[in-house]
Amino acid sequence: MEKQNQIESGRVVGQKIMTLFELIDNDNILSCLDNIVSGKKVSTAYLFHGKDGAGTEAFALEFAAKLLCGSRNNKPCGSCSSCRKMKTLQHPDLFLVYPLPSKEDSRTIDPFKGLSSKKIEEIQQLLQKKSEDPYTKLLVSGARSIPISFVRWIRKQVYMKPQESSARCVIVFDAHLLTIEASNAFLKVLEEPPENTIFILTSEFPESILPTIRSRCQALFFPQLPEGKIENKLVQKGIPGEKAKLIANLSAGDLTAAYKILDYDIIEIEDMAINLLVYIATWNKNKLKEKLQNMVEIYRKDQYKFFLVLKIIQRWFMDAALLKLGMDGHLVLYNRRDRLIRFVKSFPDFDVEGLHRAIDYCVDLLRSNVYISLALVNLFFDLKEGLGRRAK
Ligand SMILES: [Zn+2]
DSSP, X not given: OHXXXXXXXXXXXXXXXXXXXOOOOOTTHXXXXXXXXXXXXXXXXXXXXXXXXGTHHHHHHHHHHHHHOTTOSSSOOSSSHHHHHHHTTOOTTEEEEOOBOOOTTOOOSOTTTTOOHHHXXXXXXXXXXXXXXXXXXXXXXXXXXXXXXXXXXXXXXXXXXXXXXXXXXXEETTGXXXXXXXXXXXXXXXXXXXXXXXXXXXXXXXXXXXXXXXXXSEEEEEOOOOHHHHHHHHHHTTOOHHHHHHHHHHHTSOHHHHHHHHTSOHHHHXXXXXXXXXXXXXXXXXXXXXHHHHHHHHHHHOHXXXXXXXXXXXXHHHHHHHHHTTOGGGOSSGGGXXXXXXXXHHOTTOOHHHHHHHHHHHXXXXXXXXXXXXXXXXXXXXXXXXXXXXXX
């Protein structure tokens, strides 16, 4: 009971919070949702915006569990039939909407029609993963938007009576990916809201949602999670401490992004970043030419990986600055400490802010579609300048 009181006041003791899904509390959002349910002031539509891995999707599921639970408490009891079905995301009154590969021109009201059995199997696996860890991303390969057929399908369901619970929840993941047609169809549903139905939209880019949809939603912002919470979560999943610390740092408060980074060989990416710095420091033109080609290739194949290399270079300079201040305990690239020490000795005047800016500038150039080779050559020169003179 004591624990429960602490949760209600928004404080959580230790890692354990009483929720159906395993959540990382974010800025008292959980108690805010509890208050909505217990105050019986539930709106028709919500927009949970912020990074996916800050908890927008995970809390949308938890909120649905609260609303559908048979115990009529403000927390899901975890044991009723509704909670058990919710836990596996197989509740008949829970409708999940997400991007799918689909042909827009069809008049179908079944968004899954025409998908191969392999694709259906992929979706089922993704749903299972999502139920086990709601911070994983339900990212169906080849899916770029939420087709209108998905909204037609929802519209067909929501005007009927809920099957099991007293209410029904529709969660639209990545709501900014509703196509124009799907958005307009969805707006019509919101304009004539079906009884006992709650819509929860989640999005990292709320400004890309139709304003008329947005204005019908109660918005709730999810700030990024503290790095320490992400690091703990990764360690719980068996990731070694130093690696967890680096990935948590690169994820910028987004657990879903941290999971994505886990798919990469982060040590290999660290090596790439450091090699590049060595060639810039020694201004080895042949090696730099090779590296340029290599980076261009990575950029064309996998932009996410490319930007991870840049982020690690940025982190390197930050760590070098910390080392200079004697703050060894705060290093993220702690496994590279010896090399960092050598770097600081060789380049005692490096300009940490200038170097940081140089990378941000390169990212800006690429986002505005400047030719990749040009942006990189510019970056190499900027980094060389930022390093300053080499100590004798
Ligand atoms: Zn329950």
